[in-house]
Amino acid sequence: MVSHPLPQVIGDLSVDILTLQEIMPKQRATGWARVNAEMMMFLAYALGSAGHTRQSHHWWSSARRVAAAAGDDMVALVASFEAILGLYEPRPLPLILARVDSALKASRGMPCHATTKALGARAHALALMGDRQGSFEALDEQARVYKLLPGSITDDEVSVWGWPVQRLLHTRSLVYTLADHPAAGQAQQDSIAAYAPGRSRHAARQSAQVHLHVATSAVRSGDVSEGLAYARRTLELLGTDDVTSFVLHAASTVVAVVPQNELRAHLPAVIEYREKLALPRGS
Known part of the structure; x- marks a missing residue:
């Protein structure tokens, strides 16, 4: 899992791919294609996670093309990773x-x-x-x-x-x-409990997203003030460097589900929250 800042990961992967391109034989065997496809996939994923969508789409296209020469299992892996990030x-x-x-x-x-x-x-x-x-x-x-x-x-x-x-x-x-399932609260607590203390940065980001699920359910149920406050605390504990596109998406969902009949009463808090995320109004 990604345990270093994304800019560092992106830079390292870019250098590694360039080096690989230089040393790969002209007649590329399946093994070379697999390594090449994996590295392109990871670079596309890191770029997308950092919010660089245009560059990410370019590398997904390259990864799909190379994966086709590496076998069905690599085609499946690249497609599944791209689906999640998308x-x-x-x-x-x-x-x-x-x-x-x-x-x-x-x-x-x-x-x-x-x-x-x-x-x-x-x-x-x-x-x-x-x-x-x-x-x-x-x-x-x-x-x-x-x-x-x-x-x-x-x-x-x-x-x-x-x-x-x-x-x-x-x-x-x-x-x-997302589906407002009656068992959402239990599913959230089960997921939070599965992340052990002293977890990795990746696990911390994953856990933060589930805490944002909790905030989303609170806001949707009409407890807007507490839900937004819970989401803000979650983001503050996580830290700016770990707010990836995944975390940001979960955080934006919190404010997106504010009931219309509660919006006027909580407008200042909603605006403040959106500004914290640098989200456009109405997003």
Whole structure:
């Protein structure tokens, strides 16, 4: 997982890709293509996480092209990563679902990192589209696939190739929050409890997003003042350097769900919160 500031990660990856391009043989074997596709994917992901969407889209295109020469498993991985990031940029939901379909077609639905990630992206996208039933079905399928993953993936809480239970619980918290599911509160608490104290920077960012889910539910239920205050405290504890596009998206959702009949009464707090996030009004 990303444990260094994103500008540093982006700079390091850019240098590494340039070096790789220089040393790769002209007749590129599959192994070279895999390494190249992985590095391009990680650079695209880091750029998108830092809010550099135009550059990110360029590198996603390159990663997809190189992945095609590296095998179906790499095609699935690139498509699933792009689908997840695209939800936070945000990109058109039909495009997200197309990337999900590409990932699942390439993985053939086999239990792997890409399949699990793609199903999470499908659940998230369908929730945003208002398809609650489809969203919950995707969550259930993700849980089924998760149970079939090898321990080398589910026990890995450190590397980008792992899919520990924290990710599963985080996705359920997110989707239930967006869909205003009756069990959203329990899903949020289950997800928060899964992040151990003394966690990595990545885990801290993930945990902060779930706390923002809590704030979103509070605001939606009409407890606007406390919900906004909870979100502000969460962001302050996290620190500016760790407010990625993922965190910012979760934070913007908090203010987006302010009930219309509560907006006038809480307008000063809403404006202050939006200014803190540098969000345009009405976003």
